[in-house]
Amino acid sequence: MPSKPAPITIDAVYAAPGYLFRRMQQIAVSxxxxxxxxxxxxxxxxxxxxxxxxxPGIDATRLSAVIAFDRSTLGSVIERLQAKEFVERKPAPExxxxxxxxxxxxxxxxxxxxxxxxxxxxxRMLEPLKPADRRALMGLMAQxxxxxxxxxxxxxxxxxxxxxxxxxx
Numbered sequence: 001m002p003s004k005p006a007p008i009t010i011d012a013v014y015a016a017p018g019y020l021f022r023r024m025q026q027i028a029v030s031x032x033x034x035x036x037x038x039x040x041x042x043x044x045x046x047x048x049x050x051x052x053x054x055x056p057g058i059d060a061t062r063l064s065a066v067i068a069f070d071r072s073t074l075g076s077v078i079e080r081l082q083a084k085e086f087v088e089r090k091p092a093p094e095x096x097x098x099x100x101x102x103x104x105x106x107x108x109x110x111x112x113x114x115x116x117x118x119x120x121x122x123x124r125m126l127e128p129l130k131p132a133d134r135r136a137l138m139g140l141m142a143q144x145x146x147x148x149x150x151x152x153x154x155x156x157x158x159x160x161x162x163x164x165x166x167x168x169x
Contacts, residue, residue: 028125035121039114040084044069044077046118049103049111052087057100059092065157086110 006012013019032043041049047067052058055066060078064071078101081087086107089099103111126134149155 024125028121031124032118032121035124036114036117039110039117041110041114042077044074045081046114048074048077048081049086049107052101053103053108053111056102059098059100063101064154065160068152068154068156068158070154081107 029043032046036046044067047069048063051063051066055062058066060074061071063069063078064074067074069077078087078089082089084106085104088102088104090102092098092100126137129137145156
């Protein structure tokens, strides 16, 4: 006789990895926004500023690959950073249709100022865990992200993108 299927309960949702990852993402964004509220930056805007700082003259397509963020949505992120006067777009010398991204002086300044708040946010996310558990979690998460990169709608392609910049990474 076939076994009776398990009853459908919300506990199955609460125990699912996808649900837990989504909840931790919500918590992470909430903590980031709380710690960084004085700077009026989202986590994606912060990542974009770091990438532009690290790779001045990067174009939006390569920026999308470097921070693994959807190219169509990234346009509005760049527009908001431009409106805040944190980044500027300049035409590429070889093709004026391509706009290259650079931090402005105020963009570089806010990046320097926000780092302690971002570090506090990152620490708070892991604070409830014991130090050994933090290291274990970070190692396992990095492994999962790396091994599942190709399953992403926007796989991380930093090395490929940066190779075209001639700056290597």
